[in-house]
Amino acid sequence: MSNPVLYNYDLDENCYKVRLLLSCLGIEAETIAVDVFPGNEHLSPAIRAMSPKGSLPVLKQGDLVLHEAEAILAWLARSQKPDKGFLPNDPDTFAHVMMWLAFSARELDVAVRARVTAMMDAPGDIDALRSGAREALRIMEDHMTRQHFDDVEYVAGARATIADIALFPSFALSRDYNIDHDAFPALRRWARAVRRIDGFITMPGIPDYH
Amino acid sequence: MSLRDWYPLALSRDITPGTSAGTRVEGHEFVVWRDAGGAAHIWEDRCPHRGMKMSFGFVRGDHIACLYHGWQYDSEGQCRHIPAHPDLDVPATIRIARFAVLEAGGIIWGCFNEVDGNLPRAPELPAATTPVRSLFIDCPAQRLTALIADIPFEGSAPNVTTRTGRIVGITLGDNVLIAAVQPVSGSESALHLIATGALESQHLKQISTWSEQLRREVEALTSKDNDGEIAA
Numbered sequence: 001m002s003n004p005v006l007y008n009y010d011l012d013e014n015c016y017k018v019r020l021l022l023s024c025l026g027i028e029a030e031t032i033a034v035d036v037f038p039g040n041e042h043l044s045p046a047i048r049a050m051s052p053k054g055s056l057p058v059l060k061q062g063d064l065v066l067h068e069a070e071a072i073l074a075w076l077a078r079s080q081k082p083d084k085g086f087l088p089n090d091p092d093t094f095a096h097v098m099m100w101l102a103f104s105a106r107e108l109d110v111a112v113r114a115r116v117t118a119m120m121d122a123p124g125d126i127d128a129l130r131s132g133a134r135e136a137l138r139i140m141e142d143h144m145t146r147q148h149f150d151d152v153e154y155v156a157g158a159r160a161t162i163a164d165i166a167l168f169p170s171f172a173l174s175r176d177y178n179i180d181h182d183a184f185p186a187l188r189r190w191a192r193a194v195r196r197i198d199g200f201i202t203m204p205g206i207p208d209y210h
Numbered sequence: 211m212s213l214r215d216w217y218p219l220a221l222s223r224d225i226t227p228g229t230s231a232g233t234r235v236e237g238h239e240f241v242v243w244r245d246a247g248g249a250a251h252i253w254e255d256r257c258p259h260r261g262m263k264m265s266f267g268f269v270r271g272d273h274i275a276c277l278y279h280g281w282q283y284d285s286e287g288q289c290r291h292i293p294a295h296p297d298l299d300v301p302a303t304i305r306i307a308r309f310a311v312l313e314a315g316g317i318i319w320g321c322f323n324e325v326d327g328n329l330p331r332a333p334e335l336p337a338a339t340t341p342v343r344s345l346f347i348d349c350p351a352q353r354l355t356a357l358i359a360d361i362p363f364e365g366s367a368p369n370v371t372t373r374t375g376r377i378v379g380i381t382l383g384d385n386v387l388i389a390a391v392q393p394v395s396g397s398e399s400a401l402h403l404i405a406t407g408a409l410e411s412q413h414l415k416q417i418s419t420w421s422e423q424l425r426r427e428v429e430a431l432t433s434k435d436n437d438g439e440i441a442a
């Protein structure tokens with residue numbers, strides 16, 4: 001089977017989720033750079049033929065074309081290296097992973113928009129976006145606090161799943177939209193656990209502690 | 211800086227060896243970090259180079275490094291290494307202000323008045339405690355301390371047993387807790403919760419749920435106070 005093709009923008013946190021999982025799975029992908037800012041290339045007919053809203057990332061493998069980071073993460077985890085456990089089969093754990101993927105796509109969307117508004121001057125009410133993002137991070141903080149009472153280090157259990165990959169960037173990049181990590185001790189501990197996953201890589205804005 | 215008392219800054223558990231975090235007391239910014247040997251440090255959160263936050267940096271052994279240009283400071287606050295000038299004998303004047311630190315009851319406390327020798331009396335707390343969690347709440351510390359007993363726990367009212375400065379003793383059902391209140395700024399506080407004795411995870415979760423409700427209700431009341439002020 002040929003390598004998957006990823007339409008990627010380096011500063012997009014949703015593209016980073018896919019790059020991160022690819023790296024953790026040890027899969028090579030062919031990456032095609034899309035000039036989102038300032039080029040607006042994601043709105044080109046070629047990208048829109050694959051992703052109607054022009055959203056990135058897009059992943060292609062043969063005839064299969066996928067958009068939406070969560071779907072791409074699920075497909076990669078299930079089809080490429082299922083034994084690595086990033087999308088567990090056990091129904092309860094699977095459902096928890098789905099729950100947090102939905103959270104990442106819905107509740108954390110304000111965090112994605114807060115960052116784009118703060119960094120790239122996209123339109124938006126930055127105060128409202130930031131307070132929405134903080135609300136979402138607090139829900140994650142409360143959840144990880146409970147996990148830690150049971151000595152569980154990851155979002156859906158003792159092992160890292162695509163839920164961790166999907167939630168990580170909004171927290172790791174929160175300083176880009178002016179939310180410090182100070183008020184989130186459980187998320188700091190969790191972020192350290194995410195950094196320990198084999199194959200972990202960073203993106204611009206997430207420091208590499210060399 | 212006045213701040214002549216001991217202020218609670220974090221649960222000891224949450225600052226593991228080799229990690230750091232930023233914090234504030236009455237709006238002043240500090241970095242709390244723990245070296246690889248286990249000693250906690252509280253410094254001004256400002257790198258002498260260009261003033262970036264040290265809390266964004268990272269700990270290596272008994273040094274903390276600034277994220278921006280990698281200047282490294284030893285546990286005395288003295289700059290020891292400047293990557294851009296690796297052979298330079300760093301002048302003794304490049305150092306970061308340090309503050310008194312102690313750990314009691316599973317909490318890291320800082321005192322920020324640098325008058326030598328005369329530290330205030332250490333907070334008296336039981337030796338056997340279980341850390342619960344720290345919560346950050348948009349509410350002034352005094353108001354939070356006053357409201358803490360108002361949120362029912364599993365249907366019954368909490369019982370405040372002691373109030374000494376920033377330390378509130380509180381009974382929630384069968385759980386005996388201590389809440390240490392950190393005045394983060396004029397409008398924000400941190401609540402550091404510990405339990406006396408050992409506690410099972412099930413009880414820790416109940417207390418955590420209670421504390422989240424406390425945060426919600428206290429913030430709702432505080433924003434009502436603020437709206438009232440604006441209207442008045």
Ligand code: FES
Pocket residue numbers: 257258259260261262276277278279280281
């Ligand atoms: S600001 Fe700290 S090293 Fe430059």
